[in-house]
Amino acid sequence: MTATPLPTIPAAPVDSVFLRDVIRGLGAGHKSLPCKYFYDAVGSRLFDRICALEEYYPTRAELDLLTLHGTEIADVAGPGVTLVEYGSGSSVKTGLLLDRFREPAVYVPVDISREHLLASAHRLARRYPDLPVLPVCADFTGPFELPVEAGTGRRVVYFSGSTIGNFSPGEAVRLLAGMARLAGPEGGLLIALDLKKDRAILEPAYNDRLGVTATFNLNLLARINRELRANFALDRFRHLAVYNEECGRIEMLLISLEAQRVRVGGRTFSFEAGETICTEHSHKYSPTDVHALAGKAGLNVRHFWTDSRGLFSVAWMSRAE
Ligand SMILES: C[S@@+](CC[C@H](N)C(=O)[O-])C[C@H]1O[C@@H](n2cnc3c(N)ncnc32)[C@H](O)[C@@H]1O
Numbered sequence: 264m265t266a267t268p269l270p271t272i273p274a275a276p277v278d279s280v281f282l283r284d285v286i287r288g289l290g291a292g293h294k295s296l297p298c299k300y301f302y303d304a305v306g307s308r309l310f311d312r313i314c315a316l317e318e319y320y321p322t323r324a325e326l327d328l329l330t331l332h333g334t335e336i337a338d339v340a341g342p343g344v345t346l347v348e349y350g351s352g353s354s355v356k357t358g359l360l361l362d363r364f365r366e367p368a369v370y371v372p373v374d375i376s377r378e379h380l381l382a383s384a385h386r387l388a389r390r391y392p393d394l395p396v397l398p399v400c401a402d403f404t405g406p407f408e409l410p411v412e413a414g415t416g417r418r419v420v421y422f423s424g425s426t427i428g429n430f431s432p433g434e435a436v437r438l439l440a441g442m443a444r445l446a447g448p449e450g451g452l453l454i455a456l457d458l459k460k461d462r463a464i465l466e467p468a469y470n471d472r473l474g475v476t477a478t479f480n481l482n483l484l485a486r487i488n489r490e491l492r493a494n495f496a497l498d499r500f501r502h503l504a505v506y507n508e509e510c511g512r513i514e515m516l517l518i519s520l521e522a523q524r525v526r527v528g529g530r531t532f533s534f535e536a537g538e539t540i541c542t543e544h545s546h547k548y549s550p551t552d553v554h555a556l557a558g559k560a561g562l563n564v565r566h567f568w569t570d571s572r573g574l575f576s577v578a579w580m581s582r583a584e
Contacts, residue, residue: 282491282528289525289532289540296483298429298515298543299375299402303486307379309479311353316475318467321425321457322355324575329359332568332577337363339566339579340451344419347371347445349403349438350426354383360421360453361391368416371409373399404438409445418450425457425575428512428546432556435546439560443582452562452580459547460574462506469504469513469545477502480515483542493527500540511552515543553578 281300288296302310314322329336342365348357351372361367370387374380377400384398401407420442427435442452469476480502484495500517507514519534526532548556550567557564557580566579 277491277528285487285491285493285527286530289527290530293541294532294534294539295541296487299404300486301479301483301543302374302376302379303482303490304376304378306479306482306486307352307376309475309482312475313471313479314353314355316471316473318471319476320464320468320572320574324570324572325356325423325425325455325577326359327572328568328570328575328577329356331571333359333363335566336360336453336568336577336579337365340364340419340453341417342366343368343416345369345371345413345416346419346421347373347409347413348421348423349373349442350375350422350424351380351383352376352424353379354387356423357387357421358390361387361394367394369395369397369413371397371399371413373401373403373407375400375402404434418446419453420446420450421453423455425455425545427454428457428548429543430546431544432546432559435556436559439557439562439580443560443562443580446581448582450581451565452578454578454580456548456553456576456578457545458569458574458576459511459549459552462508464574465506465513465547466504469515470502474502476504476515480517480542484517487527491528493525495525496523499523510544511547513543513545513547514541515545516541548576550576558583 284297313319345368351374354372372384380398380400384396388396397410481497484497487493488495499520501520503518504513504515516539519538521536523534524531554564561583562580563583564578564580569576
């Protein structure tokens with residue numbers, strides 16, 4: 264008896280935008296990769312583990328800040344708002360806001376990491392059964408639509424986790440201006456920004472002893488292998504995060520441990536020993552920097568809160584008159 268041939272299963276389609284961005288980044292004089300690609304399902308889970316690390320102060324500081332000032336933030340936001348969150352992740356901090364906001368009308372978490380977004384949205388919908396939770400899977404650096412069910416009420420755009428720090432100052436201004444358009448003339452922006460501080464606190468936060476941040480960083484290469492049929496050898500790269508004081512930012516790097524060649528999407532990229540791929544910037548701000556950033560986006564900082572240790576801030580911004 265002849266065996267029936269198994270049907271050929273086509274390989275998963277390659278995401279052409281992801282491929283284009285990776286080829287562009289690795290082909291540049293100073294190699295880099297866009298940090299938004301950290302967040303596949305594995306990367307999002309790893310980020311949650313980072314948030315629980317002893318050295319990673321930003322999450323605890325933002326939670327502390329929202330616990331301290333949440334009632335005042337809720338008063339500023341007002342009743343019945345539509346809360347739109349950019350880069351919502353696990354929406355853990357959002358719970359602290361929703362507990363204090365008066366009768367929020369709708370919650371719209373916006374995130375690029377589909378599986379993680381849907382799981383978080385379901386969790387939140389179970390916790391707040393009377394609140395419509397309308398997840399939007401989108402890249403917030405491009406145009407996206409809010410669901411019609413989000414309604415036309417007063418909007419508050421929340422950008423948590425100091426994710427704004429991942430953008431260059433010019434990109435951050437454009438993002439804020441886009442958020443202000445989404446919020447409308449009556450709305451407001453609640454923007455979390457990490458504050459400038461000693462490198463003795465900053466660098467350990469991104470170079471933890473357990474190596475979770477290293478795994479998170481290397482997962483970007485693993486993801487490129489999985490999705491773009493590349494052949495990065497993960498043990499030939501090392502994670503390092505350094506604080507660039509002049510630019511006021513943490514630079515997250517992958518360092519090639521030897522001279523090597525890597526194939527991605529039919530192209531070959533050469534690495535020298537010690538050559539780096541920059542995978543993320545995380546800009547830190549002084550209070551003056553925050554005001555200047557808002558001003559360039561046509562916004563005013565109306566309120567500025569910090570946590571009890573003065574490590575982290577949340578600013579309420581609205582259109583300048
Ligand atoms: C640093 S994490 C912060 C998560 C969460 N807001 C918190 O504070 O714990 C960044 C989040 O933004 C999402 N993200 C990053 N870049 C994005 C983009 N361009 N568009 C949409 N979501 C993005 C990631 O998937 C991730 O959930």
